[in-house]
Amino acid sequence: MPTTLLIRKDRLADTRLREAPDTPLAEGQVRVAPETLALTANNVTYAAFGEQMDYWRFYPSGEDGWGIVPAWGFGRVVQSLHPGVAVGERLYGYWPLASTAVLQPDRLSAAGFREGSPHRAQLHGVYNQYQRCCSDPFYAADSEREQAVLRPLFATSWLIEDFLADNGFFGAKRILLSSASSKTAYGTAFFLARRSGLDVVGLTSPRNVAFCEGLGCYSRVLTYDALDTLPAGEPSVYVDFSGDAPFRRRLHERFQESLKHSAAVGATHVGHLGGAKGLAGPPATLFFAPAQSAKRAEDWGGAGFQLRLVAGWQDFLGHVRAKQWLTLRTHAGPQAAATQWQAMVAGQVDPREGHLLAWR
Structure with a gap:
């Protein structure tokens, strides 16, 4: 049945x-x-x-x-x-x-x-x-299982990095990523790490610090309770894969106007979801991958967008396999x-x- x-x-x-x-x-x-x-x-x-x-x-x-x-x-x-x-x-x-x-x-x-x-x-x-x-053009029989797991997450990661670059990283050099052990977060970090001059900071729980450090795509990895060790006056962008409302509020209160953009992407911390009203600094703005996808298809044409996306996928998949991340x-x-x-x-x-x- x-x-x-x-x-x-x-x-x-x-x-x-x-x-x-x-x-x-x-x-x-x-x-x-x-x-x-x-x-x-x-x-x-x-x-x-x-x-x-x-x-x-x-x-x-x-x-x-x-x-x-x-x-x-x-x-x-x-x-x-x-x-x-x-x-x-x-x-x-x-x-x-x-x-x-x-x-x-x-x-x-x-x-x-x-x-x-x-x-x-x-x-x-x-x-x-x-x-x-x-x-x-994405399909290969020998990577079908990897495609099933990583392809949609990769696409979101690639588009987040592209969105930030498209906006000049909002004038920031430090990019903070929560839930740094999640596949979408480290996919984003993988592409950010290829840009010179960015400080890509992974935020995670203590049990996942070693894993995140071993990925080799974060400039540094901090536990959530070590947030206050970061200088508060440096222009920063927050990309939130956790959806953890109390932590998001604490981060906004620490950085305030030094936080140049706050992107809400995921919800790995289901038990701590909540509203985002009344935050210090910029509002938390939902990142919607299809909107950036549509913009780039218009900028580059459908075929040009597809070529760039497939090239990014092949690059990312090769790295995942070489490093045995998965x-x-x-x-x-x-x-x-x-x-x-x-x-x-x-x-x-x-x-x-x-x-x-x-x-x-």
Whole structure:
């Protein structure tokens, strides 16, 4: 029986597995079986900002108070009533944590298609694009599992660094990154480290200091309680991957007007989320990767943007492999997915590991 993992929207650690038969396809639809999905802190961010950023709307659960978290990865077409999409095709894209997904392909090309279901028409286009693996410039069979885990996080990292550079780093030389052991944070640090003259400071918990230092992409690594050792008068930028509201307030109060920009990106510290009103210094501004992506596609053209992004991916993946930063773990079946989700929400995940869900 097809199974879906439901998440309680107001208590993210609460899950339920729902079994229900697949609904018949309408003309023009396809059914895809997700095969290799990544579960990272990124997915927790989707849930934490599910209402604010419309993440719950991609795959509506149909049940009040419960949502379906989307995840990036690979799936195979198992049924098709669309002449342009063949059974057996493998696709990269944005899937539900479920046995199957129904898509309505639109704007087809050799590269892929857009998901054209009416309920997704107002949602951001980046999440509605599905790439055919046979023509995807990112795709290589020998790196598929790494792509599932790192590709969306890499894209966010690359775009954060590009956004900061595009804005002259807001006049700052010191970039502070919280949750420095998270993959999106150290991906950002990897690209920042290639810029001369920047002091890239990783902020993390004591247990992750050695790991972050071993990455070799931070100028220095500090524990959260060592924040006050940094000179407060130096122009700085804060990139927040943790979502930890009390720490964000403390950081703003320390640096005040020396803080030139404060970017809210992630929510790895689910237990400490909160509002950002009344902060000293600049407001905390949500960084939305698709907006920077759209800007650069306009600046460089779609093909130029894609070339730069793929080159960045190959560079980053080569470094991850050379430094052996990542050990991949696969969790088979819906119950294993639920267990791993709860561990992710609780922050009980080794930063050296990347987690994959094999639904079937």
